[in-house]
Amino acid sequence: MKNSECKLSEMSCGLERIRTLDPSAHCKRRVLEKCSKPKPSERDRAIHIPDDVMVNILSRLPVRSVLKFRCVCKLWHSLTQERYFVGQHYQHHWNKNNPGFIILSWIPRISEITLYYFTEEIHKFRMKGHRREETFSLSNPCDGLICVYGLESTYIVNPSIGEFVTLPEDSLNRPYRPNVGANIGLGYDISTGEYKVVRLAPRTRFPESCTTSCEIFTLGSHSWRAIGDVPYSVSCSVPAFVNGNIHWTIRTDHDEDPRIGLSFDIKNETFDVILHPEGHTDSIFATVTELGGYLCVSSSNSTRANNHMQKDLYILEDYISRKWIKHTIDMRLVGLQNPSFLAPRMQPVVVQHGKIILANDWGRFEYYNPKTRCFEKPAFLTPGIVAPYLESLISPLAIQQTMDEGIPERDAAFFPSDRGQQAGVGHL
CATH class of the missing domain: 2.120.10.80 (Kelch-type beta propeller)
Known part of the structure; x- marks a missing residue:
């Protein structure tokens, strides 16, 4: 995990665009605007990581790590708040079948x-x-x-x-x-x-x-x-x-x-x-x-x-x-x-x-x-x-703001319909 964070912190933020993230036909395709950046140098090309790989790495990090990487650049800040990314991040951690607990x-x-x-x-x-x-x-x-x-x-x-x-x-x-x-x-x-x-x-x-x-x-x-x-x-x-x-x-x-x-x-x-x-x-x-x-x-x-x-x-x-x-x-x-x-x-x-x-x-x-x-x-x-x-990463403030501004709700396919039915304790 620490190696992934170190590698990401050294990456250049001059990515031209983020490719379509969602392979599913249920979710809307989301493409960010191109970032105006000079042509990358030879050093930048040497450490370049494909966009989809970078997104996959980010989506597997803990929430606190993702929040830190939002401060790296505007592109990452925008990306990590995208609805598809939030859903993908949750599915990665949900599939670990290792929840914690909370105390009030x-x-x-x-x-x-x-x-x-x-x-x-x-x-x-x-x-x-x-x-x-x-x-x-x-x-x-x-x-x-x-x-x-x-x-x-x-x-x-x-x-x-x-x-x-x-x-x-x-x-x-x-x-x-x-x-x-x-x-x-x-x-x-x-x-x-x-x-x-x-x-x-x-x-x-x-x-x-x-x-x-x-x-x-x-x-x-x-x-x-x-x-x-x-x-x-x-x-x-x-x-x-x-x-x-x-x-x-x-x-x-x-x-x-x-x-x-x-x-x-x-x-x-x-x-x-x-x-x-x-x-x-x-x-x-x-x-x-x-x-x-x-x-x-x-x-x-x-x-x-x-x-x-x-x-x-x-x-x-x-x-x-x-x-x-x-x-x-x-x-x-x-x-x-x-x-x-x-x-x-x-x-x-x-x-x-x-x-x-x-x-x-x-x-x-x-x-x-x-x-x-x-x-x-x-x-x-x-x-x-x-x-x-x-x-x-689901934001209650963002959901409230979405309704207040009249923006259509996010696609229901962001989360698996069979969640809550995975194997686990069923064979105690």
Whole structure:
């Protein structure tokens, strides 16, 4: 990686043009204007790298390296913001199947929000200029974007490039703060190339209310739109975006409830109920997440024999036929203090280097190897709300500006339609 960066830093920026980047018939051809530059010298010719090779190298670099190379010249600055390049860069890193995770931390007294995202290294993005609030939550991530929301304010953030936009207030004019008891999900509509923010909020002040309102905000638009009510209440855990659907855990007070999840089709804007897998015994501590591109339901076996020390992971191997496979984790190997209380709250977050990272709300992390069925790395503590994360160059500010200026939306073919369905955890 360092060798690639050194070679690129020595290159001349006097390229006549960037050839058409997109071989696909779905995307528009993009050609930059010729750069007025004197005829290259013999030394320049000696270090010349073909345009397509240079673009390929740039698209494989980490986000932070690309941001540095934007300062080299205007041509590279323009190129690395092109929609096709942004999509190509994301696909290269998405195909590595090695996402990281993000931690939301805040200090109410000084109105400071910090997002720590862990990929190959630890990075930090500190939001400034946001509204001061007592508490904040996270949505699921989508293409490097993530929603951070308090009781009154809602933001779409890309911490890897240090950008965020503030969304307008809700459309329902509730007599209390709009995000009280709310759970927000984020999804991408492959048919239109739009990002949609979906907010589920109780009709009353009480989260356990059986009637939940649903609003949608299309990123780049100017207002929320209500699409009706849902006769379910969802939990406060981070949702999951898999197979074009946002998934929430349904709030319940007893284990016998057959409903485990609520899904929202981001394209058709319709709801469906997911019944819990056969053998599932715990609906109270259940959560949903994405592991390796598959929907995963996590629960604690609540039999008296193991006293909540068994964590069951149900992986939805086939989304159409609803075929689940089960993997059991023996939580007694972790060595938790007060295990009957903490073990049910340890939930899977992401698969990294073949290991499943589990975390709880208090910032305890554990690395579990599904092949050896053992915990390998020592635990560490970082308090905050945790969600999976994969960095990208996608700019929420650029999307908003595109809509404001009336420019057509980017082609939906920039991202693969089958993302979220790659192999990985499906054979635990």
